[in-house]
Structures are given as structure tokens and as C-alpha cells.
Amino acid sequence: MKKDRGLLIVLSGPSGVGKGTVCAALRNHDTDIQYSVSATTRNPREGEVDGVNYFFKPKEEFEAMIKNNRLLEWAKYVDNYYGTPRDYVEETLAQGKDVILEIEVQGALQVRESFSEGVFIFLMPPSLKELRSRLQGRGTETKDLIDSRMTVAKEEIEMMNKYDYVVENDEVELAVERIKSIVTAEHCKKERLIEKYKELAEVE
Numbered sequence: 240m241k242k243d244r245g246l247l248i249v250l251s252g253p254s255g256v257g258k259g260t261v262c263a264a265l266r267n268h269d270t271d272i273q274y275s276v277s278a279t280t281r282n283p284r285e286g287e288v289d290g291v292n293y294f295f296k297p298k299e300e301f302e303a304m305i306k307n308n309r310l311l312e313w314a315k316y317v318d319n320y321y322g323t324p325r326d327y328v329e330e331t332l333a334q335g336k337d338v339i340l341e342i343e344v345q346g347a348l349q350v351r352e353s354f355s356e357g358v359f360i361f362l363m364p365p366s367l368k369e370l371r372s373r374l375q376g377r378g379t380e381t382k383d384l385i386d387s388r389m390t391v392a393k394e395e396i397e398m399m400n401k402y403d404y405v406v407e408n409d410e411v412e413l414a415v416e417r418i419k420s421i422v423t424a425e426h427c428k429k430e431r432l433i434e435k436y437k438e439l440a441e442v443e
């Protein structure tokens with residue numbers, strides 16, 4: 240029997256809302272979701288590992304990836320490039336496995352053009368004050384960079400109506416449960432199942 244394609248899940252939300260934290264918690268649940276590793280030109284943070292957190296690339300190499308169509312989407316975000324390697328996503332979906340992309344809004348809108356059947360989730364902070372406090376608490380950016388990220392955050396929040404679902408990340412485990420429920424519901428959508436059960440509907 241032909242294997243169904245996996246579901247493409249796009250998780251966006253302002254920097255510091257907790258996308259990485261929620262995805263890390265989701266990995267502790269038995270979901271079989273695969274995680275795409277992005278490429279970026281930004282410098283690694285303390286503890287980040289090349290090939291695990293990101294593929295860290297020099298600008299020229301990233302631009303070559305764009306030119307050679309090796310990215311499913313890419314965007315410039317606060318002075319650095321970020322992008323999703325195409326092959327991993329396409330191969331994993333073709334194997335019937337779900338893939339999650341943790342990306343900002345410009346990239347998500349590009350993905351929407353080629354994967355309209357994907358599920359697009361926007362993670363929301365309880366408030367802007369809490370968002371700033373999470374960014375400050377993470378301690379990975381200077382005050383100026385936090386200000387730049389907060390400016391982009393407000394623009395991104397204005398785009399939440401472009402998404403299929405909005406999930407508040409008030410508590411990590413609650414956000415994880417909400418995302419798991421969305422994924423389960425998407426798997427039960429009739430558009431995904433009509434083809435699979437077509438034969439059962441035929442009269443004997």
C-alpha cells in the first residue's frame with residue numbers, strides 16, 4: 240500500500256516566545272515528529288552545536304545554498320540569514336513522517352506557497368512584557384539586539400491571522416498538549432483520509 244505523506248508543521252512566533260523550548264519538550268513526548276535543522280549565518284551561542292541546533296554557515300555558503308535552490312525557504316532576520324534545507328524536509332515527508340519547522344514569519348509565508356496542505360501554528364506569548372522578560376532571562380542577546388527582536392516581534396504578531404492556529408505558550412506543557420491536539424486533528428482531516436478509505440466506500 241502507498242505510504243501517506245507526512246504532515247508539514249510550521250511553528251512560528253516571536254523570538255523568545257519559547258518555540259525551541261516547546262519543541263524540546265515535544266521531543267520528550269512519544270510523537271514520532273521529526274525536527275528540521277535550519278541553516279544560519281549567525282554565530283553559535285554558547286552550547287549550540289553545528290548540525291544539531293543549526294548548520295552554521297558563512298554568508299557566501301548560505302548565498303550559494305539560495306542560488307542552488309537548496310533551501311525550501313529563507314529570510315533575513317535582524318542582520319542574519321536563516322533557511323530550511325529542502326532535501327531533508329522533502330525526503331522525510333515522502334517517508335510518511337511528520338516534520339516540524341521552527342521558523343520566523345517571512346519564511347513561513349514562503350512555505351505556505353509550496354505546501355498549502357501544511358499546518359501553520361503561531362505561538363503567542365502571554366504578553367509583550369513577558370516576551371521581553373523571557374528574552375532577557377535567556378541572556379543570549381545584548382540589550383540593543385533584544386530591542387531589535389522586540390520590534391520585529393510586534394510586526395510578527397500582526398501577521399498571526401495568516402496562520403491556521405494560535406497557541407499561547409503560558410506554560411510549556413500546556414502549549415505542548417495544544418500542539419499535539421492540533422497535529423492529531425490534522426491527521427484526521429477528511430482531505431488526508433478520503434483517498435486511503437476510498438475502497439471501503441465502494442459497494443460490494
Ligand SMILES: Nc1ncnc2c1ncn2[C@@H]1O[C@H](COP(=O)(O)OP(=O)(O)OP(=O)(O)O)[C@@H](O)[C@H]1O
Pocket residue numbers: 252253254255256257258259260261373374376377408409410411
Ligand atoms: N512557558 C514558558 N514560561 C516561562 N519561560 C519560558 C516558557 N517558554 C520558554 N521560556 C523561556 O523563554 C526563553 C526563550 O525561549 P526559547 O529560546 O525557547 O524561545 P524561541 O522562541 O525559540 O526563541 P528564538 O526564536 O530566538 O530562537 C528561554 O529562557 C526559555 O526557558
Ligand SMILES: Nc1nc2c(ncn2[C@@H]2O[C@H](COP(=O)(O)O)[C@@H](O)[C@H]2O)c(=O)[nH]1
Pocket residue numbers: 252253254258277278281312313314316321322323341342343344345346347
Ligand atoms: N525563516 C526562517 N527562520 C528561522 C529559521 N530557523 C530559525 N528561524 C527563526 O529565526 C529567528 C531567530 O532565531 P535565533 O535562533 O537567532 O534566536 C527565530 O524567529 C527563529 O524561529 C529558518 O530556517 N528559516
